[in-house]
Each structure stands twice: as C-alpha cells, then as structure tokens.
Amino acid sequence: MATSSDRSEPSSRPRAWPRVLLAVGRIALGLIFLFAAYSKLYFGGAWHMRDYHFFFAMAIDSYKMLPLSIVEWMARILPWFELLLGVLLIAGAGLRWVGSITSALLLVFIGAMARAKILGLEINCGCFGNNEKLGTVTLIRDSSLLVLALAVTIGAFLIKRRRVTVSS
C-alpha cells in the first residue's frame, strides 16, 4: 500500500531548471555589481584606491539630493558595498536577504536617476564609472537590473518556501 509520502513524491521532487535559472540570474546580477564596483575603483587607466571617493562624491553630489557629509560617506562606502553584494550574489549566500537589499538599493538608484531626469539635470549617472551621461538608456538599463534583482529575490523566497513545504 502506498504511503502518503510515496504518493506525493513525483510532484514534490524539485525540478533542476528553476534552480539553474535562479543561479544564472544571481550570477549575472553579481557580475554586474562587481563591474559597477570595479568601474568606480579603476578608471582613467589606473586603480584609484586612495582617491576614488573624490570622483564618486562629485558624481553623487551632482544629483543634488544629499548633504555633503552623507555624500562623502556614501562615496567611500558604496563601491565596497557593491563589491560585497556582487560576491554574495555570485556565492548565493543569504540570497533572499542579499536579493532584497540589492533590489532596495537599485530602487533608490532609479528613484534618484528619475528625479534628476525630471529636474532636467545634465549630469553623469555615476553607475559604471565617472563618464556615463545620465539618460533614458541608463534608466532603462537600471530598471531592467531592478527587475532581475526582484526576480532573483522572489525566486529565492519561493524555492526556500517550497523546500520548507516539502520537508514538512
């Protein structure tokens, strides 16, 4: 006689390909974040470990959103934070929370970019290096990154939920 666990086995066995796609999504996002961090630390043909924050602070300040003290703090921290997020995404560690933080960060970036665009500020994006002008293309690109980050986050939550359901 079949037990209830026997009956449920065929439908509850996790398929491999959603996990593969989730891995592709998070690794793609992680690589993009690594590139974002790299482009803030390496530009003009050289590494700028000691002075990167001057350039990035100028880029952040051009958005005219934050007081200088916060701008300077953000300029020092953000590239390293992006690097950390990139590494964690690629490693797949704490994916639900890393994905949530990444999505929130991208949402803030897109909000700032949209505000600058609405105000007609002719500034650089500051997303991938210092010399990329803010425009519709940069907004669309970052929005697609947000969608990817949201998809990774939702996927990570769903897979976790399914795993909990199956084990219980």
Place this chain on the structure above:
Amino acid sequence: MKPLPISRIGIFLFVVAIVSMTGALSHAQTNTSKNAVPKAAATPGSTKPAATKTPASLAKPASAVTGSMDAKALGSKTAPITIEVFEDFQCPACRNFYETSLKQVIDNYVTPGKVYLIHRDFPLDMHPYSHQAARLANAAADLGQFETVERALFDNQDKWSANGKIEEAIASTVSAAQMKKILDYQAAHINDINASIERDRAMGAQRNVSQTPSIYVTSRGKTEALPGGGVDYKLLKQYLDYLLRQ
C-alpha cells in the same frame, strides 16, 4: 494546496537576465564608442564680422598667439596643478560652475600659484550665441582681457542669452575704448580666432567631451577627468588639497 509557480518564475528570471545582460553590454558598447564628438562647427554665420586688413594698432601683441594656452589661462604655468575646463559661455551649468566654484578656485588656488587654470572653448551648437561669445572672449584674451570678459559673460549670461546683446554685456565691464579695441581686433583676426576655437573643440572631441563644463585636472603628469556637468567647490577643494599634499 496549489503548487507554487516556480517554473513560471524560472522563465521570468531567464528572460529578465537576458534583458539585463543586454542592457549592460550595450552600456559597455556606449562607453567605448562614446566619441559622440561634437562636429566641428563651420564658422558660425550671420554675426561673423568680415575679415579686414589689420591696422598697425590692431596687430597681435608680440606675445599673443591666438588661442594659445597662455592667452586663455590664469595663474602660473609652474603651478603644481593644472585645471582645464571645456566651457560654453552660454551654458547654464558652466555659468553655475564658474559662479559657485571657479571664482573660489581662482581666489584660493590660482592667485596663490597652486593652480594653473586653462579655459578651453567648447561652444555647443544648441546655443545660438555661444560662438559669438567665444570669439569675443578669444579676442579679449589676445588683448590680455580674458579674465574680465569671461567674468562679464558669465555674470550677465541671463541677459545676453535672452537678447543676444553680448557686446553690451562686455561693455558694462570694460571701457569704451577697450571694447572698441576688442571688436576691431576680432574683426581683424577672425580667421585665427575661429581656428583657435576649433582647435579647442577638436581637443575636447579627442578627449570625448560630450557635455559642458568638462573638467580635467593634471597633477604630477597625470590627467584625470572629473565628472562632467560641474563640481561643488567643497569637493573640488578637497581633491585639490589632496593633490597638493601628495
């Protein structure tokens, strides 16, 4: 209980990943081919004064090389830092950068000999009076009046941008005789002046300048581009002080 739609999420993820990667790649492509070089303008038109025979009094000063680094620069050439600013006299962001940052840089770094400040002309075709203003500034530069005329142009940008009366704006800060000299000099050396402006624009194009102001800082033989569109004085000061401490 209804099974979770993980397969749908998977498809969604895959599509989005492709879209995002395409976006990132197109970004990289944009960056490498970012030579959205402003086309060198043909000598702008209707307001151009006709070239005339140069009277002896309007001959170039012995030291003047139209559009030379010296003519449109402030400070000492031996200063440890050189700042080059690609500017359009009619661009509001340039005016803002000049009024809020450059004036303080001139007072606190150029005058004490710490910074050599070079103006590079980058008149944008979208501004109808930029070329005319640049020509007058170049003529004034050759006559040793660049700082005065640059200040007059930016201080009064609102007025002459609206009505095109650039000469009036400059005349408010120089004597009538000096103004006449600038106009006569411009007329006599118009070809040299236009060539000088085009040289600056070509230099900007070579450096991928796509907006004004674009700022380049050179220290110890190394040139860095600052984020375009102008920089807050306090941040610029921090960077200059850091370079001076090196």
